[in-house]
Amino acid sequence: MQHEMASSDNPAESLPRAEGREVQPIVPSVPAPGVGVQDAVELLLEEVVEDPEVAPLVAGRSLRGRCVLITGGATGIGRAIALEFARLGCHIAFNYFDPEGGNDIRAEAERTAREITQLEVRVHWEECDVRDSQAVADFVARAETALGGLHVLVNNAGVSRDRALWRLTDEQWSMVIDTNLTGAFNLIRAVAPRLRAQGEGKIVNISSVHAMRSEFGIANYSASKAGLIALTRSAAIELGPSNINVNAVAPGCIRTTSLTQRVPAEVLDQAREKAALGRLGDPQDVAHVVVFLCSELARHITGAVIPVDGGHML
Numbered sequence: 001m002q003h004e005m006a007s008s009d010n011p012a013e014s015l016p017r018a019e020g021r022e023v024q025p026i027v028p029s030v031p032a033p034g035v036g037v038q039d040a041v042e043l044l045l046e047e048v049v050e051d052p053e054v055a056p057l058v059a060g061r062s063l064r065g066r067c068v069l070i071t072g073g074a075t076g077i078g079r080a081i082a083l084e085f086a087r088l089g090c091h092i093a094f095n096y097f098d099p100e101g102g103n104d105i106r107a108e109a110e111r112t113a114r115e116i117t118q119l120e121v122r123v124h125w126e127e128c129d130v131r132d133s134q135a136v137a138d139f140v141a142r143a144e145t146a147l148g149g150l151h152v153l154v155n156n157a158g159v160s161r162d163r164a165l166w167r168l169t170d171e172q173w174s175m176v177i178d179t180n181l182t183g184a185f186n187l188i189r190a191v192a193p194r195l196r197a198q199g200e201g202k203i204v205n206i207s208s209v210h211a212m213r214s215e216f217g218i219a220n221y222s223a224s225k226a227g228l229i230a231l232t233r234s235a236a237i238e239l240g241p242s243n244i245n246v247n248a249v250a251p252g253c254i255r256t257t258s259l260t261q262r263v264p265a266e267v268l269d270q271a272r273e274k275a276a277l278g279r280l281g282d283p284q285d286v287a288h289v290v291v292f293l294c295s296e297l298a299r300h301i302t303g304a305v306i307p308v309d310g311g312h313m314l
Contacts, residue, residue: 064089067147072157074109076256080283093143095128130183140190155184165219180224201244202294236303252309276311
């Protein structure tokens, strides 16, 4: 099911366009008869055109009017990211999906969409299973039409099925890998032609510190998040020539409802002790870094993995 909400005053701001530069090919002049080799070389050097310089950095350039697609945007970190972009004037598309078939996530999606609408930006939201490549392609197409463009992708959708690896079932393994890793690939593949055609774009993948330092019982989760970092770096190489930045954020222990409900208090206390700052993170801590990576201030950062873990990895 798909949903669209527009702000009350129906803003008609023009969406930003890519500012590309066309470099004309160098066609050397043919030296006239009787012109020596040295003279010909000098003529050729005079016709060499240096590559155009990068446009000056405009510090604090607004993100207003940008169109942002966020997976798993109904709750937790995804919700914080969606609201932060909306506060900055971005139009938002997000999906939600409950593999267990419950209705709680839909209610949360409705609440998130209402809050985004109150910020006077456009919002498109619908149920979509990121494991389904055709469903993803359709979702991206509808989101782009509803928002009027697409400039940013945030791959946040993720699940966990914790268990000792020798007890993991095929379903528990594939559910996590297919959602956290293949799902991100499906989204990147769907948006890449659009971003390449306009000559700009930002992609941020939400990985985890557990991609680099695992713990007991999360082999499937750690593998999926480590794979997401490798995918980030590969995509950065392949999409970089089209002026598309691809980065990853690696949160540590972030205080979300799902975390506090399913993780014992003593485990959370241990996480606090491991962090150099001695506290758990908030979803807003992650959202701020994601927004930075999608801003003009981070235009020369790509293929990077930014930890947001309070010093957990130190």
